[in-house]
Amino acid sequence: MTLAYGIQLPVQSQSTLYAEAWEAAAGPADLVAVARAVEDAGFDYLAVCDHVGVPRRLAGAMSTVWYDPVATLAHLAAVTARVRLLSHVAVVGLRHPLLSAKQYATLDHLSGGRLVLGVGAGHVREEFEALGVDFARRGAVLDESIDALRAALGPEEFPEHHGTFHDFSGLGQRPRPAQPSVPVWVGGSSPAAVRRAALKGDGWLPQGDPRERLPAQIARIRALRSEHGAEGPFTVGAIAEPLYVGRAGWEVGRRTLTGTPEEIAESLRAYRAMGVDQIQVRFRSRSRAELIEQIGVFGAEVAPRLD
Template sequence: MAVSALAYGIQLPVQAQSALFAEGWEAAAGPGDLVALARAVDRAGFGYLAACDHVAIPRRLAPAMSTVWYDPVATLAHLSAVTERVRLLSHVAVVGLRHPLSTAKQYATLDHLSGGRLILGVGAGHVREEFEALGADFERRGAVLDETIDALRAALGPEEFPEHHGKLYDFGGLGQRPRPAQRDVPLWVGGSSPAAVRRAALKGDGWLPQGDPRERLPAQIARLRRLREEAGIEGPFTVGAIAEPLYVGRAGWDVGRRTLTGTPEEIAESLRAYRVMGVHQIQVRFRSRDLAELIEQIGLFGAEVAPRLN
């Protein structure tokens, strides 16, 4: 099988501030910092920038997750107006929390306003209290997501009056404009459980893993391919991976033992291993002590590392 080119994207800091990955400086950051980062990412040739989706975080999870989660539609729409070419990814939208027509209205408008730059990443969600507060079914969220994907395919398609007739949602004869600028909005499915991988293979245009380490990826990718072959599904499919934290150059501070550091060629050599596995796009994240250092890292990656990936 031919080795494909390796694209790269980033989930933006500031808009999501889980204790698992946020840097200390992000707590005091705001909209202006997000705009500066989005413009830096756009200049550096990144394939996409991404924003997360949580409506509300319960107290029991707030110490680990924080309560800082910007709304993805509002955030991506804002950043689309200050960028030119970078694509806009929801990573991931918990679409089971909302009626698919409502979700379609928001994301179709975003795609229309951005000139066709949306990638809709979807996932099942994991915070029970969010579902309960919004009247959504937490226990059956996998089945809900399966049908929601089908409903969104219809509602984000080219038809002004989309139709879907399922067990959970039934609509037709209801017009929605503006339509997306893209005829087919790419839909990537997130998650690394067996059910999520199967859902990605059978219903998605791509797969967004949830933190699979390198050693787990080959088996996951093999399963994706096998499921699609067995189902007779053809056509392009984008396999993703989340890379280790990065720091281009030799840091003069402790960036953590898991962080991949070194010269541009050393970093590129390590990342090229993803490409050999069959990964099509990697999501990168940089260690940084402030906004200026992060913007510098983004620029160095785009100028010095990215040309060596392929």
Template sequence: MQLPVQSQSTLYAEQWEAGAGPEDLREIARAADRYGFAYIACCEHLAVPRRLADAMGTTWYDPVATLSHLAAVTERVRLLSHVAVVGLRHPLLSAKQYATLDRLSGGRLILGVGAGHVPEEFRAVGADFEGRGAVLDETVDALKAALGPEEFPAFEGERFRFAGLGQAPRPVQTPRPPIWVGGSSPAAVRRAALRGDGWLPQGDRRTELPAKIARLRRLREEAGIEEPAEIGAIAEPLYVGEASWDVGARTLTGEPEQLAESLRAYRAMGVDQIQVRFRSRVRDELTDQIAAFATHVAVHLGD
């Protein structure tokens, strides 16, 4: 699940999140950990321009700081950046941050990366917005080297070059933490297929996913990549049980068996993991939904 509170776009944030803070994040992370969720996720925006602030909000917690904080209060749940806009910084800087997070968490990092979409963020730090796709491609390649097993990694690219520079601590995971690529454009699907260990679609409807999954698999096969990619999806908003309030027309709601039957359709189209979001009016309702989903819905989804 994507954590609430840490990003507060008007597209999805609940009203109670505006007054929430670190303790709420800790309690929700603990609930996800306790009830067996695969990962908790935090996304990234560096600075939101005024022209987008009404829709996006300006509350976007830093993913490395947030996930490191939550690593200390959880034990099992994995920690996903969904997504880090790694083209905003040199790959050695990102490698240092995320390798440290993997070490501090005992090897629970999943590095989700994306191209970004806000030109003002890139221009403010002197990064290349127009060429961000090519920058991301090379950054992913550089991160694979920098997060690998070598204490003195080496990389030679068009934009980035490094060798003879030691970085420690090294990640716990070997040969390196997984890198999942976010985005649903043709370029993003191709990047996930050829460079990623997994794919994180950005809000595709169910009818759109099968063709994109088929293309991703075809591209991997043509490139001779034998390891399957971890295919993700963001499910519709959920509410377990019959809601006594308006949870929205797109929200899946009802009895656990009904919800499970609907979610099993993702597996049938080739999805390996689904990211869920629960409608809620207060934090305790959200943690109750997490518990209800794990106890009554997930048991019907299979292994």
């Protein structure tokens, strides 16, 4: 089994949990340059995040820099040719499924079928309140939104869905997605999110699970899918520790994996042994140039050793 690798792009979201100092002054040109480097290095996907608005109480930690995922992925689709385009994750419960379907179907059509729709429940109460969505019922809203989006992103020009929160039929939407079936990956690591991924998703995007928790989570997903007769391909993801290929010569943080390409590959191969299909990587860097160099070295010297 080949271990695929993807990346959440810098610049487009700037939480203090992971943003590097140089990103604060970066902009569209930097985002495009990194996206092109990611494609050149053979990455399976690039990913962007989703927040409509960040309340003042959280702005100090989260920042308010969160590019819109559809606009950003569409922009990057135009400057790349192969790499897949992942929303990691879209809080689709904040929007009507027909609106989301129109946006993401168009994105898939324009990109030649490169969309992976990553979805999650969301966690910022004020966003839901401002947009008139019940925060307390966001899990149930997401469950139904996935069903509605499956219908609206399917092959039918006039999709139909009848549920508790959304009801539509007789409204045509073209263009249709280029893919016969847009893959839906479900984000989150709570018991509810893992169950949702297993039973409603085509893949799972964990959120913050350390390595030692992954085997149990993966086993639960497999058990749930078997118990409920879920069939078809399923992509198990993982978010790797921060990386720096080589010896940095500067403080990269104690959790960062550093070393030779083989040392890093050996560490990452452990994910494949757990049953992980794709890893999302992140590199420590002090500039766009250093990040692009790290991406290139990873693609050329680490990735071939992941098999």
